[in-house]
Amino acid sequence: xxxxxxxxxxxxxxxxxxxxxxxxxxxxxxxxxxxxxxxxxxxxxxxxxxxxxxxxxxxxxxxxxxxxxxxxxxxxxxxxxxxxxxxxxxxxxxxxxxxxxxxxxxxxxxxxxxxxxxxxxxxxxxxxxxxxxxxxxxxxxxxxxxxxxxxxxxxxxxxxxxxxxxxxxxxxxxxxxxxxxxxxxx
Amino acid sequence: xxxxxxxxxxxxxxxxxxxxxxxxxxxxxxxxxxxxxxxxxxxxxxxxxxxxxxxxxxxxxxxxxxxxxxxxxxxxxxxxxxxxxxxxxxxxxxxxxxxxxxxxxxxxxxxxxxxxxxxxxxxxxxxxxxxxxxxxxxxxxxxxxxxxxxxxxxxxxxxxxxxxxxxxxxxxxxxxxxxxxxxxxxxxxxxxxxxxxxxxxxxxxxxxxxxxxxxxxxxxxxxxxxxxxxxxxxxxxxxxxxxxxx
Numbered sequence: 139x140x141x142x143x144x145x146x147x148x149x150x151x152x153x154x155x156x157x158x159x160x161x162x163x164x165x166x167x168x169x170x171x172x173x174x175x176x177x178x179x180x181x182x183x184x185x186x187x188x189x190x191x192x193x194x195x196x197x198x199x200x201x202x203x204x205x206x207x208x209x210x211x212x213x214x215x216x217x218x219x220x221x222x223x224x225x226x227x228x229x230x231x232x233x234x235x236x237x238x239x240x241x242x243x244x245x246x247x248x249x250x251x252x253x254x255x256x257x258x259x260x261x262x263x264x265x266x267x268x269x270x271x272x273x274x275x276x277x278x279x280x281x282x283x284x285x286x287x288x289x290x291x292x293x294x295x296x297x298x299x300x301x302x303x304x305x306x307x308x309x310x311x312x313x314x315x316x317x318x319x320x321x322x323x324x
Numbered sequence: 325x326x327x328x329x330x331x332x333x334x335x336x337x338x339x340x341x342x343x344x345x346x347x348x349x350x351x352x353x354x355x356x357x358x359x360x361x362x363x364x365x366x367x368x369x370x371x372x373x374x375x376x377x378x379x380x381x382x383x384x385x386x387x388x389x390x391x392x393x394x395x396x397x398x399x400x401x402x403x404x405x406x407x408x409x410x411x412x413x414x415x416x417x418x419x420x421x422x423x424x425x426x427x428x429x430x431x432x433x434x435x436x437x438x439x440x441x442x443x444x445x446x447x448x449x450x451x452x453x454x455x456x457x458x459x460x461x462x463x464x465x466x467x468x469x470x471x472x473x474x475x476x477x478x479x480x481x482x483x484x485x486x487x488x489x490x491x492x493x494x495x496x497x498x499x500x501x502x503x504x505x506x507x508x509x510x511x512x513x514x515x516x517x518x519x520x521x522x523x524x525x526x527x528x529x530x531x532x533x534x535x536x537x538x539x540x541x542x543x544x545x546x547x548x549x550x551x552x553x554x555x556x557x558x559x560x561x562x563x564x565x566x567x568x569x570x
Contacts, residue, residue, distance in 0.1 A: 157350075157382070160392040164346055172341035189341055190348045197349075198390045267333045286334035317330060 145209060152200060152208050160197050167217050168193075170288045174218060177283045178225055180272045188228070192221040214290070215297045222280065222298065270320045278313030285310045344369075351389065352396035353381070358407040358471060359501050360494050366393060367400045371416030375469045377490050388468065389421065403472075410438040410502055412472045422468070425451065429463040436477040439503040440532040440564065443481040465489060471498075481518055483510030504532055517546030519566055521558040528553040533564035 145153075148166050152159030171192055176185035196217055200208060271279055284290045284298065285306070292310075296303045347369045355362050364381035366374040366389070374385050385393055406412035413434060419427050432450040436442050447460045464475040467489055476495045480486040483506060488495035499506055512518070512531055521528035522539040528547065529536035547553040550566055560567035 156386075157393045160350065161346075161394055164349070168341035168345065169338065172345070173338040176339060177337055186342065186345060186348070189345060193349045194391065197392050201386060201390070267330075268337060271337075282334065286331055287337045289335065289338070314330065321330070 146213075148213050149209060149211060152211075153205060156197075156201060160193075160200075163196070163213060163217075164193055167214055170214060171217055171221055173288050174283055175221060175225070177268060177271055177287050178222075178280065180268060184228075188221060188225055191224050192217060195220050195224070212294075212297065215294050218284065218290075218298045266321070267317075270317055273320060274313050274316055277309050278316065281306055281309035282313035282317070286314075346394075350392040350394050351385070353385070353393050354396040354399055356399060356404060356407055359410075359498055360471070360490060363407070363471070365399075365403065367396070367403075368418045370418035370420070372400065372403065372469050372472055373418040373420075375471060377470075407471060410471075410474065410498075412474065415472055417469055417472060419468075425453070425456075425459065426463040426466065428452075429460050430467060430469075430473045430475070433464060433467075433475050433478055434473050436474060437534070438474070438477075440530070440534065441477050441479045441499065441504055441509070442530060442564070444478055444486075445481070446530075446566075447478055461487070477502075477504075479509075481513065483513040512546060515546065516548045519547040519550055519553050521545045521547060521553050521556070526558055527561050528558035528566060529561040530564045530566050533561055535561050535563055 148159065148162045150159075151162040168189070172185055172189045175188035175192070176182065179185050179188060199220075200211075203211075271282065274282065280299065281295060284295045285292065290298070292303050292306050295306045299306065351366045351368045351373055353364060353366045356365050357363075360377060364376045365372060366376075366381075366385050368391070373389060376384055382393055385391075400416070402412075402415045406415045417430075419430065422430070428451040429447055432447045435450075444457045444460050444464075445454070447464070448454050448457045451460075453459070460478075464478055465487060467473055467475045470476070470489045476485075476488055476498045478486075479495075479499070485492055485495040485499060485506065496506060509531055512520075518531070519528050520531050520536040520539060521544070522536075523543045523545060524539075525535075527535065528550065545553075545556070545558075547556070547558075550560065554560070
């Protein structure tokens with residue numbers, strides 16, 4: 139907290155100006171948050187909703203933070219913690235009541251940027267793996283996505299999930315073993 | 325990096341977020357000229373969310389919407405002409421976060437044409453809550469998008485402009501600039517005339533309705549209440565619909 143100059147640009151920008159800093163935060167972590175959301179939820183539209191909600195909550199939270207707390211923030215782990223909370227809550231409420239919010243705009247179910255050829259390629263390779271991921275138990279799926287899709291180090295996953303590093307490693311390795319079994323000899 | 329096809333496959337599942345996503349999260353802002361001077365305007369992908377005059381725009385928007393506010397490259401479609409001409413019905417609005425009642429009140433106020441005014445009770449009747457006249461006043465006072473929802477066109481029936489988000493003086497100034505003859509409305513109100521009828525058409529209107537403004541003096545009849553006008557054989561105007569406030 140004493141030495142603001144040695145902070146990464148995102149946190150420095152957040153301390154400078156909340157709104158400009160938010161743009162930096164979004165730019166730096168949009169891919170990580172979206173990829174995690176997409177591979178956890180398995181649906182493009184849900185991933186967009188989850189990502190938007192995550193950054194919105196992050197903004198509202200950081201608006202109330204002291205400068206010291208912002209300076210001490212680990213933005214990536216913090217954002218992913220928010221995402222996982224929202225995702226778990228969503229999954230829980232969805233299982234209870236399905237009605238959608240009528241005030242929200244409808245969302246596309248596919249990536250609008252994707253060409254037909256890209257979609258075909260993805261269908262052959264990524265989709266199978268993504269589908270296998272969705273068959274993993276939640277603990278293992280989260281751990282595998284964070285470790286191998288978005289490439290988080292084990293200690294950061296431990297922070298996000300608030301579990302010991304050893305437990306992270308065992309979730310990851312069990313998840314991988316299961317994926318290999320599901321996919322035959324990969 | 326790794327030879328393992330499974331790990332390579334997993335790493336390939338990472339993807340960037342779609343480009344439009346930031347617009348679903350953040351609002352954009354810019355300043356725009358208006359008859360009341362320069363205004364700060366915030367908008368989202370859904371439409372204009374907030375119009376502010378003077379200092380404290382960003383803080384006020386943050387407290388209200390809790391969304392990041394980033395500078396805009398260009399104004400949203402229709403904003404500048406709407407502010408210039410006072411004809412704002414084509415501009416998309418983002419009224420999320422308001423109560424249903426407040427939204428109904430604002431949408432009702434939006435139907436009042438430029439150059440005309442309606443009483444608070446008329447809005448209350450429009451939204452199906454004829455007794456909620458004070459609540460209508462409160463909802464209009466909290467209008468997040470003044471000028472684009474022309475809450476300045478809702479006035480007291482005695483011809484006094486009444487309160488306004490940007491101050492009573494600004495309200496009078498806007499109405500005069502739009503061609504509302506407030507002095508005439510006040511003169512009529514002092515004579516206890518709140519409706520004008522034409523004996524050529526047999527129609528009774530609010531005094532600022534464009535149909536009422538066309539009535540020549542010889543054929544003009546003033547009424548204190550709609551009931552009196554109807555007793556005298558006049559039917560309520562279908563344009564300004566005074567029957568709603570009776």
